[in-house]
Amino acid sequence: MPMLAQTIRKILFPLFIVCLCIVPLSIETNLGGILPAQIVFLIEPIACISCGLLIVLSIISWKSIHWNTLDKLVALYVFATLLSTLFSQNTITSAKYSVTIIWYISVGYVLPKWLLTSRKKAIKIGTKSYLIGICLLAIYVLVQLFRFGIFFESSYIISNPFIPQGHSNLSIVLEPALILSFILCLFYPQRQKLFASLFVILLAIIMYSCSRASYLSLGILTATSLIFLNKRHKIYFLKLGVFSFALGLGLWYAHDYVHYLRYKDADGSFFKDKSLYYDSNNPKTYKHTSMFNEIGAMDKYKKDRSNNERVERWKAGLSFWKENIWTGIGVGTYPDKYLEVIQQQKNKGELNELQLRRMNMHNLYLSWLVEGGLLLALAGLSIITYLIWQNIRYIRSKKYSLFKIALGLYTLSFLFHGVGQDFSQEPRVIILFWILLAIYPLNRKDNKVKSSK
Numbered sequence: 001m002p003m004l005a006q007t008i009r010k011i012l013f014p015l016f017i018v019c020l021c022i023v024p025l026s027i028e029t030n031l032g033g034i035l036p037a038q039i040v041f042l043i044e045p046i047a048c049i050s051c052g053l054l055i056v057l058s059i060i061s062w063k064s065i066h067w068n069t070l071d072k073l074v075a076l077y078v079f080a081t082l083l084s085t086l087f088s089q090n091t092i093t094s095a096k097y098s099v100t101i102i103w104y105i106s107v108g109y110v111l112p113k114w115l116l117t118s119r120k121k122a123i124k125i126g127t128k129s130y131l132i133g134i135c136l137l138a139i140y141v142l143v144q145l146f147r148f149g150i151f152f153e154s155s156y157i158i159s160n161p162f163i164p165q166g167h168s169n170l171s172i173v174l175e176p177a178l179i180l181s182f183i184l185c186l187f188y189p190q191r192q193k194l195f196a197s198l199f200v201i202l203l204a205i206i207m208y209s210c211s212r213a214s215y216l217s218l219g220i221l222t223a224t225s226l227i228f229l230n231k232r233h234k235i236y237f238l239k240l241g242v243f244s245f246a247l248g249l250g251l252w253y254a255h256d257y258v259h260y261l262r263y264k265d266a267d268g269s270f271f272k273d274k275s276l277y278y279d280s281n282n283p284k285t286y287k288h289t290s291m292f293n294e295i296g297a298m299d300k301y302k303k304d305r306s307n308n309e310r311v312e313r314w315k316a317g318l319s320f321w322k323e324n325i326w327t328g329i330g331v332g333t334y335p336d337k338y339l340e341v342i343q344q345q346k347n348k349g350e351l352n353e354l355q356l357r358r359m360n361m362h363n364l365y366l367s368w369l370v371e372g373g374l375l376l377a378l379a380g381l382s383i384i385t386y387l388i389w390q391n392i393r394y395i396r397s398k399k400y401s402l403f404k405i406a407l408g409l410y411t412l413s414f415l416f417h418g419v420g421q422d423f424s425q426e427p428r429v430i431i432l433f434w435i436l437l438a439i440y441p442l443n444r445k446d447n448k449v450k451s452s453k
Contacts, residue, residue, distance in 0.1 A: 008057045009114065013122070015050050016111050019043060020126045021133040023431050024173055027161045043427045047103035054106050057114060070437070073382050074109055078102060080376040081331055088330025089323075089337070097332025097425055104427055108434025123439065127180070130432075134177040135198070137162065141170075141205050150255050152210040152289040153278055159209075162428070171206045171214035172421065173428045175413045178202040179221070183406040185240070186233050196240055203241075204248035210289050217416050221409050228395070228405055249291065256288045309354040310362045310420065313338060317361045317370040328373030332425060334361055360425070364418035383437070387411050390440060410436060 026043040039045070058065065067075075081098050088094035115122045141158055148154035155167035163169040181199040185192050206214050225237055263269040269284040270276075279285045316338055320329050329337060335358045342355055361367045369377040391411055394404040414433060423429040 005057055005061045008053050012050060012053055012057070012111060013115060015046060015053075016107070016115060016122065017125055017129045019046055019050070019107055019431070020435075021129040022046070023130070023428055024133045024137045024177075025162070026428060029161075040427050043431070044100065044103060047107040047427070047431075050111055051103050051106040054110050054114065058110075070383075070386055070440075071113075073379065073386060074105065074437075077376070077379040077383060078105060080327075080372055080379045084327045084331050084372040084376055087324065087327040088333060090330055090333045093333050093336065094330030100425060100427075101331065104425075104431050105434055108431040109438045112435055112438040126435075131177065131180070131198070134174070134202075137173070138198075138201055138205060142201070145205075145208060148280075149259060149283070149286065150208045150252055150289065151286050153280060153286065155208065155210045157280060167209045168211040168213050168417075169421065169423070169426065169429070171209045171211050171217075172413075172417050172423065174202050174206055175214070175217065175221075175417075176410055176432055178206065179406055179409045179413070182237065182240070183402050186236065187402055199240060200244040200247060203244045204251070207245075207248045207291060208252065210291070213417060213420050215291070217413055220412055220416060224409060224412060225405070228408065230400055233402075252291065256290075259283075259286065259288070305354060312355075313359070313361050314363055314366055316341065317363075317366055321370040321373070324373060326373045326375055328369070328371045328376065331371045331376070334367065334371050335359055360422040362421055364422045364424060367422040367424060384415065387415075387437070387440070407436065407440060 022042050026040045029039060029041050078101075081101055085091065085094040085098040112122065140162075144158040145154075148157055159167050159170040163173070178199060181195045181202060184195040185199065188195065203218075206218065222241065226234060229237055260271060263284045263286075264271045266272060266284050268275075268282070270287040275285070276287075277285055278287070317334060320334070320337060320341075323329065339356070339358060361370060365377070365381070368380040372380075388411070391408050394401070394408060397404075417423070
């Protein structure tokens with residue numbers, strides 16, 4: 001048995017490293033004739049294999065399993081998910097989503113736990129693998145920006161096929177890498193230029209996403225960094241941040257001006273006819289997109305169709321939750337139920353594009369409550385509470401740690417985006433969350449240096 005356990009560990013380690021690389025690059029696809037289901041390729045097949053191996057490993061090595069508080073909270077989350085599926089109004093759909101959630105937790109949380117014997121090696125190699133995946137994604141986005149330009153409409157085109165649902169989600173995928181690249185600038189001065197270049201590129205891509213949520217998140221992360229970084233790191237952050245922002249914004253305005261010169265006199269162009277008509281295949285119809293205009297439009301929240309649709313989905317979800325307070329309507333079942341109900345309430349001609357689109361609730365915390373009921377919501381919030389408490393402990397500690405700051409910034413980013421997005425079933429986001437959660441309590445004494453505040 002020990003020999004078999006050792007063999008499984010040796011197989012799981014490279015699988016984990018590969019997972020970190022392909023998570024940002026995974027593509028959602030329909031298997032068609034093979035199996036009538038959506039699958040996120042390649043991460044879900046690898047997660048499935050890893051999950052099977054982990055089950056075998058856990059059975060033959062059960063004596064070496066030690067449960068801490070966080071492990072119990074995660075187990076409670078899994079139990080609440082399965083219970084929601086059992087009492088779901090659509091058991092088949094809910095079961096499918098439950099399986100994927102368990103895959104994500106297995107490869108993101110359980111797998112790193114089993115690799116603790118080589119934790120430092122796993123973190124070092126895993127970080128390199130993750131950054132390789134991020135760099136490949138960044139290259140893809142840069143090529144698409146060259147093809148389609150920097151426009152609000154093109155941001156949706158560029159997010160496909162990785163993030164079919166929208167531009168904001170792509171920014172959420174890149175934000176952890178942005179934080180990591182900055183921390184690595186400070187932690188590895190000998191490679192500072194390399195990581196600073198990655199920071200500049202990732203910040204520019206997030207800026208070009210035209211996502212207000214991402215702009216707000218960047219503002220929150222910037223303010224937090226200026227509070228908790230020591231004086232030397234704070235100065236470097238300001239220099240790098242100002243330079244990156246100015247460069248990204250300058251390239252954006254230069255791009256807009258070139259676009260204006262090219263099409264200002266063209267028939268059918270936005271500049272000549274002032275028409276709001278847009279054709280993704282006709283660059284003449286593209287209008288300028290300004291980051292400051294997007295930020296300035298935040299006061300028009302009630303007039304924004306996307307924001308209104310979010311609020312309507314939240315209201316509908318709360319009405320569904322009342323049907324089954326404890327176990328909810330079943331994880332993953334909200335999109336179909338919402339479409340069914342809204343099509344019954346209104347004529348098809350009265351429904352707009354957003355209402356007809358099969359989407360989740362766009363709120364992580366409400367999704368837990370509505371789809372999983374009070375039990376799943378309490379389990380999820382208990383994990384979030386643990387995260388917040390750990391951050392408070394880190395802040396109150398007398399030692400200055402870049403690792404603590406990085407995890408704190410990531411936690412803020414995750415919690416903020418959870419208000420406007422539900423990524424509990426989005427592997428590109430949630431697997432990284434589970435991985436960081438797994439290593440969170442293990443690094444309290446790592447990377448500590450004296451504060452120079």
